[in-house]
Amino acid sequence: MSNIADFAPGGYRYIPALFQYSSGIAAMPGYEIERARFVQPLTLVEGFGAVEQHLKLLGLPLTSFAACELRTPAPFTEQGFYEFNKAYVGTLQRWGIYRGGDAPVNPVARTNVCPMYAPPKEAVLHAFSYAVPAARSTASSNHATFVIAGGGETSGSGTSYQDRIVRHGDTSPEGMREKVSCVIEEMERRLVSFGLTWRDAGSTQVYTVQNIAHLVGELLASRGACEQGMAWTYARPPVQGLEFEMDVRRVARDVLI
Numbered sequence: 001m002s003n004i005a006d007f008a009p010g011g012y013r014y015i016p017a018l019f020q021y022s023s024g025i026a027a028m029p030g031y032e033i034e035r036a037r038f039v040q041p042l043t044l045v046e047g048f049g050a051v052e053q054h055l056k057l058l059g060l061p062l063t064s065f066a067a068c069e070l071r072t073p074a075p076f077t078e079q080g081f082y083e084f085n086k087a088y089v090g091t092l093q094r095w096g097i098y099r100g101g102d103a104p105v106n107p108v109a110r111t112n113v114c115p116m117y118a119p120p121k122e123a124v125l126h127a128f129s130y131a132v133p134a135a136r137s138t139a140s141s142n143h144a145t146f147v148i149a150g151g152g153e154t155s156g157s158g159t160s161y162q163d164r165i166v167r168h169g170d171t172s173p174e175g176m177r178e179k180v181s182c183v184i185e186e187m188e189r190r191l192v193s194f195g196l197t198w199r200d201a202g203s204t205q206v207y208t209v210q211n212i213a214h215l216v217g218e219l220l221a222s223r224g225a226c227e228q229g230m231a232w233t234y235a236r237p238p239v240q241g242l243e244f245e246m247d248v249r250r251v252a253r254d255v256l257i
Contacts, residue, residue, distance in 0.1 A: 004193060007107040009063035009096065011131035014107040015193050020085035021110035025066045026146035026194045032134050032252040033066060033145035037127035039256050041071055047125025048091050054257060055130060062095035067109035067129040067147040073119045075240045078161055111150030111247045113207045113235040129251060144200055147249040148190045152242040153179035165241050171210050179244045180215050187246050198224040202250030205231045210243050
């Protein structure tokens with residue numbers, strides 16, 4: 001099992017990863033994860049303000065914020081992505097979630113993708129998830145609730161994304177098979193870290209503008225990853241060169257705000 005850390009002020013556990021996000025979160029005992037999606041995505045400033053208001057109405061601390069889903073205009077360069085992330089974590093630091101320094105800590109999971117059509121003019125907040133004491137949840141569940149963060153087809157070591165992208169620049173059927181396989185295997189590692197399997201998934205999401213129809217049955221459905229359906233969002237991953245991203249979740253309640 002991977003190194004799982006508790007974020008007690010938020011009521012959830014997480015898989016440590018990078019300064020900008022964790023690899024996934026799961027409710028601690030006595031808590032459940034809920035998700036709220038905006039009817040119309042909001043700019044990050046407006047969106048984070050709406051998050052504060054929503055959590056306040058529920059009587060929850062800002063530290064209960066556990067995961068978010070962003071939409072950005074187009075894939076970033078690596079430097080652009082770094083600069084964007086520095087600004088993004090500033091809000092989490094103000095909320096008492098992110099800790100900077102030489103060994104930064106960020107428990108919040110994240111998916112950030114770029115719609116191919118009708119992209120936003122600036123980064124927007126599409127949805128967010130948070131931990132609620134189970135006794136106060138309006139939809140108490142006997143199942144584990146969690147959010148596995150979005151992940152693209154990177155593998156191995158290297159000094160940049162470009163060095164680690166699987167079959168970089170290859171969107172042939174075989175190239176996409178290797179890319180998709182890489183991401184699926186990473187999703188499985190993250191699930192296993194929390195003691196979970198595909199059977200625990202409430203929903204599986206894929207994000208790509210490449211043709212993966214020939215791979216859905218062979219690589220996803222055959223593993224049980226689509227038992228609750230699969231949502232395909234026609235969008236690109238957030239960094240130039242990446243072609244495929246996935247995330248997985250199960251929440252106790254999903255609401256529109």
